[in-house]
Amino acid sequence: MRPVLCAILACSLVVFLSGCASSPYGVGRFGTVVVDAGHGGLDRGARGMDGRSVEKVYALDTAKRIERGLRARGYRVVMTRRRDYFVPLPSRVATSNRQRGAVFVSIHYNWTRNSAVSGTETFYYNSRSYPLAANIQREVDRVAPSPNRGVKRSRFHVLRNNARPAALVELGFMSNPRELRLIKSASYRQRLADAVVRGIVKSSR
Numbered sequence: 346m347r348p349v350l351c352a353i354l355a356c357s358l359v360v361f362l363s364g365c366a367s368s369p370y371g372v373g374r375f376g377t378v379v380v381d382a383g384h385g386g387l388d389r390g391a392r393g394m395d396g397r398s399v400e401k402v403y404a405l406d407t408a409k410r411i412e413r414g415l416r417a418r419g420y421r422v423v424m425t426r427r428r429d430y431f432v433p434l435p436s437r438v439a440t441s442n443r444q445r446g447a448v449f450v451s452i453h454y455n456w457t458r459n460s461a462v463s464g465t466e467t468f469y470y471n472s473r474s475y476p477l478a479a480n481i482q483r484e485v486d487r488v489a490p491s492p493n494r495g496v497k498r499s500r501f502h503v504l505r506n507n508a509r510p511a512a513l514v515e516l517g518f519m520s521n522p523r524e525l526r527l528i529k530s531a532s533y534r535q536r537l538a539d540a541v542v543r544g545i546v547k548s549s550r
């Protein structure tokens with residue numbers, strides 16, 4: 346394709362996906378990220394094939410890695426939980442809705458009865474949240490060796506009731522033995538966290 350035509354098409358695509366508005370915030374189009382570690386306390390979330398690994402632990406660990414990555418790039422980060430305690434879904438949404446110039450990203454690991462199923466997927470509810478979800482899923486898929494299950498619309502409470510652009514990412518299946526081995530590796534979780542950070546940063550430009 347000729348370079349000029351290619352540039353025009355590429356720019357149109359960027360406009361379509363994320364808009365070209367200049368930013369009213371410190372970093373790109375938003376300066377604050379609400380990072381939501383799924384589950385916590387009595388709500389353990391998914392349990393791994395080994396019977397010991399629980400989603401709430403890996404979700405919090407990954408959320409803290411994302412927090413560090415975003416802070417290093419100049420973003421303000423608000424965590425919905427920093428330790429192992431229960432936070433009701435409406436409280437998570439209220440934390441998000443109090444922030445101005447923010448996006449909300451919820452971190453989860455997945456589970457299903459069929460242990461053969463694996464892969465990553467990212468959910469959104471409204472169209473203004475789609476670019477955030479799509480950017481996160483694209484970056485996560487680059488580092489995850491498992492299948493790309495895509496970007497999907499969902500009525501999850503934390504997405505549907507959120508006044509900010511909001512995405513929920515499922516970073517792999519704890520019910521799949523191969524994927525659980527990866528999830529248990531701190532270096533793999535760091536790669537996932539770095540990918541989520543890249544997706545967020547791309548959405549803010």
Ligand SMILES: [Zn+2]
Binds near residue numbers: 384390391400
């Ligand atoms: Zn979960």
